[in-house]
Amino acid sequence: AxxxxxxxxxxxxxxxxxxxxxxxxxxxxxxxxxxxxxQPPSRQMILVIxxxxxxxxxxxxxxxxxxxxxxxxxxxxxxxxxxLGDAAMYFCAYRSATRGAQKLVFGQGTRLTxxx
Amino acid sequence: DVKxxxxxxxxxxxxxxxxxxxxxxxxxxxxxFWYRQDxxxxxxxxxxxxxxxxxxxxxxxxxxSVSREKKERFxxxxxxxxxxxxxxxxxxxxxxxxxxxxxxxxxxxRLTVV
Numbered sequence: 001a002x003x004x005x006x007x008x009x010x011x012x013x014x015x016x017x018x019x020x021x022x023x024x025x026x027x028x029x030x031x032x033x034x035x036x037x038x039q040p041p042s043r044q045m046i047l048v049i050x051x052x053x054x055x056x057x058x059x060x061x062x063x064x065x066x067x068x069x070x071x072x073x074x075x076x077x078x079x080x081x082x083x084l085g086d087a088a089m090y091f092c093a094y095r096s097a098t099r100g101a102q103k104l105v106f107g108q109g110t111r112l113t114x115x116x
Numbered sequence: 117d118v119k120x121x122x123x124x125x126x127x128x129x130x131x132x133x134x135x136x137x138x139x140x141x142x143x144x145x146x147x148x149f150w151y152r153q154d155x156x157x158x159x160x161x162x163x164x165x166x167x168x169x170x171x172x173x174x175x176x177x178x179x180x181s182v183s184r185e186k187k188e189r190f191x192x193x194x195x196x197x198x199x200x201x202x203x204x205x206x207x208x209x210x211x212x213x214x215x216x217x218x219x220x221x222x223x224x225x226r227l228t229v230v
């Protein structure tokens with residue numbers, strides 16, 4: 001079974017600075033998808049960024065980018081120019097690309113605080 | 117705006133009560149999921165359904181059941197609520213086969229069992 005580990009329960013960063021959230025996963029599969037979700041105090045889970053394992057190029061969405069290291073099974077999220085609105089819980093998630101696989105496996109979450 | 121709607125944002129129930137958590141989606145998604153979210157444990161899958169009347173156990177199904185009589189509605193049932201079921205419950209849906217798209221989530225139901 002696949003597992004996802006986020007080893008940083010809490011992180012904080014100064015506004016306008018850069019922060020990196022860590023995520024590692026364990027799988028024997030070669031094809032899969034990885035996601036980062038944000039959960040603000042409103043509790044609505046928002047998809048931040050996703051990465052296909054077969055793509056070597058790291059995904060980027062505006063101020064959010066990932067460092068995908070397939071051999072190391074690592075998938076970190078970098079937030080540049082941090083803003084107050086980035087404060088939230090962040091979850092890393094894994095999904096198999098096997099036909100019929102539907103579920104997401106989540107990590108434990110990292111609470112990110114932005115200091116003004 | 118497409119949505120996953122959970123019927124209650126907060127719920128307080130007594131030990132031993134039968135509890136129904138309702139989830140409705142308006143996106144014609146085949147897949148629907150129930151997760152519980154606990155501090156330090158992240159989101160853990162309770163049950164999911166890929167079609168009407170079809171269901172599969174997730175990682176922590178004990179003490180729960182589900183019902184999916186219509187495509188848009190997926191209910192989570194706590195047959196006899198216990199205090200260790202106090203948690204945040206999140207419903208989600210997705211298109212079957214669209215593995216790279218991720219889920220659409222509801223806003224969660226925070227259940228307290230006293």
